[in-house]
Amino acid sequence: MREVVVIGCGMTRFGELWEKSLRDIFVEAALKAMDDAGVDHIDSMYVGSMTPGIFVGQEHIGCIMADYLGISPVPAVRVESACASGGLAFRQGFIEVASGMSDIVLVGGVEKMTDSSDAIYGLAAAADREYEAYNGVTFPGLYAMIARAHMHRYGTAREQLALVAVKNHKNGSLNPNAQFQKEITVDTVLNATLVADPLTLMDCSPISDGAACAVLCPLELAKNYTDTPVRIVGSGVATDTIALHQREDITRLNAVVKSSEAAFKMAGLTPDKVDLAEVHDCFTIAEICVTEDLGFVEKGKGGKFVEEGKTALDGELPVNTSGGLKSKGHPVGATGIAQIVEIFEQLRGSGEKRQVKDAKIGLAQNMGGSGGSSVVHILSL
């Protein structure tokens, strides 16, 4: 298998993009990424999107995006793994370039959620519809159960959950592409509307529109396009039971553990070598569980990890420097690629006000459902 690098990235601002449609935002991000990479053609394309069928009545996503990008008859594949669709698109592009099948591959993610009259119904399609959603439990409820179990088992404090949101909003305030660019306090979180006890509105990522893209090529071609290619050194994906009630321990996200192990094994690295990480903070408790299950901190100590500032922008392992899903926004299919965009910018030193000093190795973790799937990538200068 060939070594694969990222040579360019681009994204729309995330938010309520009323004046733009699904196809518009994908094309905007794709052209930005192609311009950034300096490529004038694409050999193949992967698009991650979760449920454009439910949100805007459109499927055949590879075809329509290739068409509106003006690159037909180029092969175009849509992949889906709920909120991990973007990360999965990145992985499939990586495999195609690594295999030798294609050289210049565009990978992207896109979702238009605010046009839907019932985004909650669409999102619940990531859960087990028959055993979970039809019985009334939606994602805030599922993650609230994880939060309660984590608090019960490990003594994680309510304020520690809130601190995840506070940190991510602080980072997001420095990101011009973030949906919310303002800081909040622990009190803002604790006093917000209760959504599913103990989670308030400010523990939850928002409904968003957005798209993000990256351009991949084999290492040997990278010098034609850039002096700062970013290598993909590890890739892992894993699944778990789709329904929460089937798991032995709901505080342990097994798909995260397994996808992380696979990515670190491929990279020949250990978690302590990572300089920064973008992780799937769809709810504040998710970031805590994920940092534990990725091996950054001992199981049960994720709350303390945040509280001690270890994951802050100037901490020992900055987590979600982009603002994360919480503050940057969470257009579900686009999120996995937007994580890659942040890591790419940080590693090549264009992180602007969010720049992490001496960042050499970054990790992106993207999750589907309540942990039914997880995709991990490790990038290195």
Added chain:
Amino acid sequence: MREVVVIGCGMTRFGELWEKSLRDIFVEAALKAMDDAGVDHIDSMYVGSMTPGIFVGQEHIGCIMADYLGISPVPAVRVESACASGGLAFRQGFIEVASGMSDIVLVGGVEKMTDSSDAIYGLAAAADREYEAYNGVTFPGLYAMIARAHMHRYGTAREQLALVAVKNHKNGSLNPNAQFQKEITVDTVLNATLVADPLTLMDCSPISDGAACAVLCPLELAKNYTDTPVRIVGSGVATDTIALHQREDITRLNAVVKSSEAAFKMAGLTPDKVDLAEVHDCFTIAEICVTEDLGFVEKGKGGKFVEEGKTALDGELPVNTSGGLKSKGHPVGATGIAQIVEIFEQLRGSGEKRQVKDAKIGLAQNMGGSGGSSVVHILSL
């Protein structure tokens, strides 16, 4: 890239499977394929499904199918390219095995359409929702326009369209997995309810439930499992404009032309070397256009090709020996893999009453929308 073979296949019967759910039918087909291949584990899985979100409210398809098949944490990827989703899943599995990333890969397709209260809305998600579907045109209308243009330009006769349905029903009557297992006549087609002039109900493939799976591995491992591996010698995928009105000539399916050229180039073969083909006859006119655009017969002569019996079971190029989408049924995401199942059975000599004598090379062509995407695979003993 490594050589890749098919070592086993399995499918449900296609039809109105009221007593089974989406997950049930996928697992049924997957276990049949794994049993046929004699494998006791899977390294990775691809599932093609068009719009389970609209049809049954379920996404996260890779995860849920891996879960119910009992193979989590194995990586599982859902791919979508409208009605070409199954063919695309096959291609992605092929690339993953060829790349060296995985050895034993399960590829499948599944769709549960009869549970939906509005299957037409779901299917129309394969068209351009904003420019086609929302303005009232659905797939019978789009293919009717193609039929009228073909008749006008090439003198194709109404009866020639009907003969596609007659042939495919005859083949389907010999297939125990077909939704419709009875023969029809030209009069049956001409006198059926008009759906979109000139197409009657009997020119249209049905609404179906069903699943189909295949197991892939590298050639060097095949001898551990079977004496009759079937090699994947060509793979091609291409896109076209999603909307019909954007095309220069609506009788020419450019994605079929391009995907076919790519597959034949990879295989080092020409269309005259093919012994049998499964092609995407979602409507009778589609089979005529596709046999032309694959290069089996001169453009405009597809109607005559059928009329002269060239594509019959005992003709020079048997087409849709399985019964095709028309008679076997068309659970959209499953169709592309079901085509592979038929080619695989024929090449290893287990085609039973439909067996094509001395079949050595088979082609499968799977299409999305009104030709917005097409996937072609060439299999060889």
